[in-house]
Amino acid sequence: MNPIRVAVIGCGAIAQRRHIPEYASNPHVELVAYADPVLSRAEEMAETYGGKAYSSVDELLANEKVDAVSVCTPNYLHAPVAIAAADAKAHVLVEKPMASTAEEAEQMIEAARRNGVYLMVGHNQRLMPPHVKAKEIIDSGRLGKVLTFRTSFGHPGPEGWSVDGRESWFFRKEEAAMGAMGDLGVHKSDFIRHLLSDEVAEVGSFIGTIDKKGTDVDDNAVCVLRMKGGAIGTLTASWTQYKGGDNSTVLWCQNGVVKIGTESGDEVTVELTDGSKEIYKVGAMATNEKQVPSGVIDSFVECIRTNTAPSISGEEGLRSLKVILAAFESEATGRMISLD
Structure with missing residues (x-):
């Protein structure tokens, strides 16, 4: 099986300390891209772990074919970024809270359903x-x-x-x-x-x-x-x-x-x-x-590898x-x- 090509959107603390190193240690993953409006943060991750750095989500998704995306942005961007990634046919792992409103969360769930991809929430x-x-x-x-x-x-x-x-x-x-x-x-x-x-x-x-x-x-x-x-x-x-x-x-x-x-x-x-x-x-x-x-990254990767819907689903994230x-x-x- 080919490695799962992963992009990380948002290169702040949670990405630097959990998502990116845990992806890097998973043998089934290839980290291919990072996006952050502070480009130097994305560049630092690319230099350390391999892959390309981008300053915007749109630019990354336009230039890279990825299998999965971690959304590690500020909360107000969780929904638009997750929806854009799902529309690019990428599985989505989003940090908590999954959205700022119930309506946004429902839109994220619908985007994943519409595109046939998984949506998982990082409730570690x-x-x-x-x-x-x-x-x-x-x-x-x-x-x-x-x-x-x-x-x-x-x-x-x-x-x-x-x-x-x-x-x-x-x-x-x-x-x-x-x-x-x-x-x-x-x-x-x-x-x-x-x-x-x-x-x-x-x-x-x-x-x-x-x-x-x-x-x-x-x-x-x-x-x-x-x-x-x-x-x-x-x-x-x-x-x-x-x-x-x-x-x-x-x-x-x-x-x-x-x-x-x-x-x-x-x-x-x-x-x-x-x-x-x-x-x-x-x-x-x-x-x-x-x-x-945290166990979250390995669980997300295993869901993709085995075509198994995540137990910490968008629906679960919405209820919480x-x-x-x-x-x-x-x-x-x-x-x-x-x-x-």
Whole structure:
């Protein structure tokens, strides 16, 4: 089988630290092109990994025949770039949140369907080893029904991560659409849906900008969720956890509790009502400081190689996005918001 010809659109931090190196280490991939409006960034990637550099998506797609594209742009460009790539008959892996609005996400899904290509969303939390183990435990049924939960994701903010630091697009609403909720909250709305094999029925939230100066995007959110299956819980997202960032989830079940990443970040702890305790050390979760492989790139490549639709599909990305959009509606209206 010929190598899968891949282009990466957007050469900022997520492309430099995850997408491009993970493609480069996959034996079934040939990196052929990169696009970034700051041409020097694309040129640096081309010099390091091989391929050609372009300053625009249109120029790249006009000059290169690619099998697949990673969309690593600012959020407001996710939809137009993904649609252009799909129209060029390329499979699309788009970073989260997949779009700024539900309408954009639906247009992306339709473009992929129309062109017979895959659309996958980079919700890497599903693939982190502790999260995979926790889902295996929940799905086994031995803890009974999940009754209540809390899931949270926080760090000091994008200024230490983005290649542009405090001047990053992350802090400009017209480009980011949303702040901590788009960066971190949507990961956890996707994860809790996946972990519980259930959909969110109702959302209430407090969302605001508490400490980041000079930005009009949210830096903190606390949400209350009611799942269709009856479980209730909280989801929090924060860009102001300046010390002791968090990516943990706790599930209280009929027969015990499951704690994910509450201690060192790489463990799953099960405490049963009979007094027994189990600890599973299954591998680390990726953090901004420690980039372990996300699993997303290899999964995307395998879908293409085997002609298998991705499980983290555009439809899944849209469902997770709708939870976040409902949370913003709750903040704006002061009401609980029901999801269809």
